[in-house]
Amino acid sequence: MSDMAAAVGDIGPAGTFLSWGMFSIQLGNLIVIITMLVVFALVLVLPFPGGRRGR
């Protein structure tokens, strides 16, 4: 479709999309989601910063 070709030319590239069957995800979103999961796992596993114990 000529309009479609023109449209794609008017803006930047569509980015990288990873697809598995009906599921598809943009690479940027996948990186953010994986980062969030990693941070969540670290929060669970890492100890609290050692504060000075009071009385």
Add this chain to the structure above:
Amino acid sequence: MSRTIEDRPTVPPAAPSKGGPVAARRRALLAGRQWKGKEREYDLFKELTVGVIVVGVLVVGVAAIAGSPDEPTINLQSWGNASPFDFVATASTELGKTSSTATYGPPYSTTTDATQTLGPIDLQSLSGRRIPIDTAADFVTTPLRKLHSEIPALATWDAADSTQQAKWANSYADAIGKAPQGDPAKVKSGSYGPVPAMTAGLLAEAQRGALDGAIQGEGGIFNTDYTRTILFLGDGSYFPDLATAQHLTGDQWGMMNETGNFPGQSWLWLFSFWYQVPAIGGLANADLVVVGLMGLLTVLLALVPFIPGLRSLPRLIPLHKLIWRDYYRRR
């Protein structure tokens, strides 16, 4: 200084809540009781400062490395220049009042049976026709008049009745659809009245950059209301094609995407998820069904403490014991 759950002392079990002044007094006494457990220092300002600095450095650092989405502006001028055939075809449907905006229903038009309903629920109609739009007048004839363009054709248009106007416009839109490559210059001859001249004049105004301001027509120096421009753009195929190319449409998880490789609103995945389910995404009232589902899930989330089974999940999956493992080890 504040305390943490780690140091919480055992307190006598609260009396059964029976309400009334006695129970209120007991609760006040409990809240006012002096703390006898252990304490430890906790600097909220330090945490806030460290948090702001860390997040600030991350945001500025990543922005410096990766930049930010900066797509060129799409407006009526760029549409007219990039896809003039689509522009003229769309302008014809605006004159014939068969475009998406013209037949959308509230808040733009009063088209019957255009709204999404779920049984007796018709949320779209509740808004009423708050932004009345006459596509022929708002998108074509009024801007042309403002710009003093195609005056003779406008006079012919104004002299005809609405039936004749619709007949001209719809015949021309059909003819463009059948023309090779949709080229208005290659349409078969027919009875199109002043429509070809009007749409060609509108295209010329768009291409020289005068149409955006004429359609918005707010009268001031600055235009901030782009409703009409975006509706006109959306009625064509050029603008939706841009969205499709960037995976920004509903059936492409568009709600959570950003242009290019920039991450988008990934927290909206659940909203977008329902549109990917064919049984839901294919419904005529998909938007209403998805909003209803999300509303139901939100209510369920709010009522978790009252839902048997669901409220027992922390006991079955004791994640909190991992987080507060120091406390549970020493208890």
